[in-house]
Amino acid sequence: MSLSLRAGGALLLAALLCGCGASAAREDGASLAGRRFAAALAAHDYRAGCELLAPETRDEVEQDAQGPCGPALRELGLPAAGPVRGVEVYGRDALLRTAGDVLFLSQFGSGWRVTAAGCVAQGEDEPYRCALKGG
Template identity: 80%
Template structure:
């Protein structure tokens, strides 16, 4: 699976249009949400990890597995994320690079949620390839 180019491109376009990055508080919030997701996976707390997924992403996980999110997420075998190495936040979207993974997040009314994980960059003209992604 790969996250659509438009999602990765939207972050880049927003960055170019905004002319500046996000505030440190927004970067910290996105990074923290990604860290909580990685910690939940590392602890085997798939219920908590599922609660940190964006609604469309959770729906797609359950639809693909034809079952509940928790067991489906466990079966994906996402890589351990480890410590954050960098976050880019533009508008309501974020790209979080960790020691072991790349995650995409979006900001919702109730906070930052993971929209894609297990992402590997392809060539510069190609989208990220993600093991977990939303519609």
């Protein structure tokens, strides 16, 4: 085998391992975290839902409610998520679209965490408005 074929094969292997594989793993991780959050809310397990929030988001929920996260999360009345429609990952941030909601997530050392939920698009060039969000 010639040196150029070996080098080309090595580059192809490196691209597959670093490119698509890493992106798919991040998409899967963000999607799983969002589905776990939605399942916790659907099961009325607000304590588990709070554990899946990003630290800033959880702090914001507790500050706004002037109380613990679980009851505050329940009071937000977030929409039922339903099936996942798509996930987009941008570095360490992700947007997860479901049949009934849009969630934003960020990747932390401990895994993906929800930073915003109950989000509605305001327009093509406008930011989302979210019922649950961090500072």
